[in-house]
Amino acid sequence: MSLARPRKNYFFTSFLSATPEYNYCGTCLLGVFERKNPFPGSLKKAQFISDFQKDGMLLNLVMRFLFTVRTDKEIEEIFDRMEPCSCPMEDQEIHSYHQLGNVVEKEIFPMLTGAENATPAICLMSNLLRLVSVALDNAHVRTVAKGKSTIWPTSPKDLIPFGAENLVQRLLQWSRLIPDAMIFRFAGQCITFCGALVLPSFLAAKFTRHVVQAGRNLADHAWRAVQKPNPQTRRQIGISFRRQSSCIASFLDSTLDDQTIQTSTDFIDGVEIKSIQLLSIFNYLVTDDRLPLEGGSESIKAFLLNFDLRVLKLYSLVRGNFDRVPDIYLFPTTYEVIEPQLAADRLKMAELADSKEGEEFSSDGEDIEPTRPGQSAKSRKGKARILDSFTLDGSEGSLPSTMTEEQEAQFFQETVNNAMTFLRVAKFQLRCSVFACPNSIQSTGRKFQRCTKCRLALYCGKECQLKAWKDKEHPHSKTCQVVSKLVRIGRGEDLLFYCEHPGDPRWFPEELRLKVRDCWLKGGVSADELLCIILWGARLTSSGELPKMEKPEPGWDDYQAFIGELAGSSADRQPIPLIHVPYL
Structure with a gap:
């Protein structure tokens, strides 16, 4: 095929497929790449998505090129093929690519560690990684996991064309070379x-x-x-x-x-x-x-x-x-x-230690007996005893006399905040809600469904759903009612689940926390209901008792x-x- 007036995609496909007829230098390929890639050029993301991310075949080709098994020597040979320039500079299109490539080199090289040793070939590999990374910035985890994405990647398998172990090993290899x-x-x-x-x-x-x-x-x-x-x-x-x-x-x-x-x-x-x-x-x-x-x-x-x-x-x-x-x-x-x-x-730990100490020397010997939401405990101690002694609207009881008003206010706010945090974690996490289940939405796809009642708990399948419903410690048959109530009173998507930073559901502005707290106050949410959410939520992130490391x-x-x-x-x-x- 003549080099004169080649299509841009031909540059990519011939290079990424490692076909014998590609003879373009690294600088030329960088120029072609700049026409498509918004990093660090002037193309806007919307244009980038339209022009490149919808071309799943080309992006899959990039992934296959990057993660094909090669030795370090074989990668160096690919680099060497891009070093001598034998491009026909009399061709105006190719000449323009070289001009763009030179601009990219000046912009990209300073971003690399040890830029003094960087080459156009290394810069090109770096840009290929940036390409797929920017594409992922514009994708959505849930739609990709369920295979419903209309742009690349269409499923998690697009990111692991040769398997998970190969992905990790090639990433480590590229980290040594780039x-x-x-x-x-x-x-x-x-x-x-x-x-x-x-x-x-x-x-x-x-x-x-x-x-x-x-x-x-x-x-x-x-x-x-x-x-x-x-x-x-x-x-x-x-x-x-x-x-x-x-x-x-x-x-x-x-x-x-x-x-x-x-x-x-x-x-x-x-x-x-x-x-x-x-x-x-x-x-x-x-x-x-x-x-x-x-x-x-x-x-x-x-x-x-x-x-x-x-x-x-x-x-x-x-x-x-x-x-x-x-x-x-x-x-x-x-x-x-x-x-x-x-x-x-540290203050909370000290308070908990005090309550444990009082519990240890108590003479009545009664155990904590869990209760249903809205019911009073028969006999509860420690943190549970403290929670049982008051309600959010302050209409019943008071905190233990050993706590100052400042400590009382702090403990109250922390309890409310913890309940909010766990509800938000449950909303935005993508793992099965069953204790210690290793499955995620990425590994189960469309089978991954929320509880039809509370619309919060996530299950990888019927087996885990039934297991959670009948769990001995925190059966979802009971927790579900509390979750539904707090979400409804906390105004759900409009307030409680408002998330400016979906990547970090724990981040929730203080002014919004106060609004949720006020909603719960007016709605008569009880301390037992808060405790129910806290204990259930803790199991969402827990993996059981972990061994302590000595050093x-x-x-x-x-x-x-x-x-x-x-x-x-x-x-x-x-x-x-x-x-x-x-x-x-």
């Missing part, structure tokens, strides 16, 4: 869209360990650049660091959101402390004046806050899994963000030393230790 953390962002998206189909393979490969190590390499690279005198070099590294660190953090989100406690714990196995330290390291680098970043002060402030909230999620998970967590030194503003929440948790992973002290180096001698940048208070 200096772009976009690989890890895409990996997190695969976890989100494929769920139980890929989780075992990611966990078996200890994938998060590779991600954390890549993050540490990124931080080391940025730290070396910070100390260089050339401002242009520091500016380029600043651009790269912000984008690359965001991709690392995005993967960590996928290990924490919509996962059971057991799964999240397994994901960070071996890097429990390092993952927290890494985010603190990122904050030190982001705030170093010698490393200029893109965006204004508000943008950077929001960027830092996202890191801080991830630290809180990770620490909340980690501290429950160790008999003793070492003191973790944090960036000062990170400590300021998460310490108030941890202080509130953290090796190497965390090296990260600690690096934090000290980043802090320097400036008084306002000195790290603050987060002192562990074990669960009681």
Whole structure:
């Protein structure tokens, strides 16, 4: 076939199919790619979806190209074929592609770690990963999982053309060959869209360990650049660091959101402390004046806050899994963000300990007997006793005299907030609601259905639905009534389930929480009903009793030393230790 005036799709298909007749250099292919890809060009997303994402055949070809089994040497041979330029530059179309390709190189290279060693071929592979990642940004998990999506991907199988284990191994291979953390962002998206189909393979490969190590390499690279005198070099590294660190953090989100406690714990196995330290390291680098970043002060402030909230999620998970967590030194503003929440948790633990102590020495010896919503308990102790002593509208009883008014108000608000959170988690999660069931909507597709009464509990099939309905501890036959009532009074989709950030259902503005609370107050929701939701909701994310780990992973002290180096001698940048208070 003549090279003159070739179709753009021919460039792609001949290259992606590795046909012998393709003879285009990396720069030329980058130019062709720019005509389709909105990263970092000027095409708008709507145009991108219309022009590219509906072409499922082409995107499936990209996936098959990226995840075909090859040795490192075979990939290097593909790179080598794109290095010498033998394109007929007299052809105006091809000449224009080269011009575009040169522009892309100048824009993309600074985004890569170690851009000085990047080539047009590496840049092209990076852009292919960006292509599928942007496509997933515009897709919807539920429609993809049920095979109803009209745009790519049409089902989770589009993301695993050669199986889950191959997907993970090829991602690790590309991470060694391409200096772009976009690989890890895409990996997190695969976890989100494929769920139980890929989780075992990611966990078996200890994938998060590779991600954390890549993050540490990124931080080391940025730290070396910070100390260089050339401002242009520091500016380029600043651009790269912000984008690359965001991709690392995005993967960590996928290990924490919509996962059971057991799964999240397994994901960070071996890097429990390092993952927290890494985010603190990122904050030190982001705030170093010698490393200029893109965006204004508000943008950077929001960027830092996202890191801080991830630290809180990770620490909340980690501290429950160790008999003793070492003191973790944090960036000062990170400590300021998460310490108030941890202080509130410590207060609740102390209150719970007091109630347990009173229960331990009680002489009546009666057990807690669960009750139906609206009924008073016959004999209840500890946290249940506290809850039973008041109702939301304050018409009955009062909190124990040992609690101050401030503690009473805090306990009341926390109880309401916990109930809201669990209802929202149940609404937005994509896993089976049955305790410890490993199935997700991605692995069961259209069989995955909600309870027809409360429209909240999710089941992977009839067997789990029947199991939940007759569960000994929290039978859904009883919980369903309470769930339905609180959702109805809380105005469901219009208020309680309003979700500006579907990826994080726990995020719910305080002003909306207060509105839901007021609705529940006026609707006469009882304390028992709140407790019912809290106990049921806790089982949605629980995996049973987890063994306590005696000591953290090796190497965390090296990260600690690096934090000290980043802090320097400036008084306002000195790290603050987060002192562990074990669960009681």
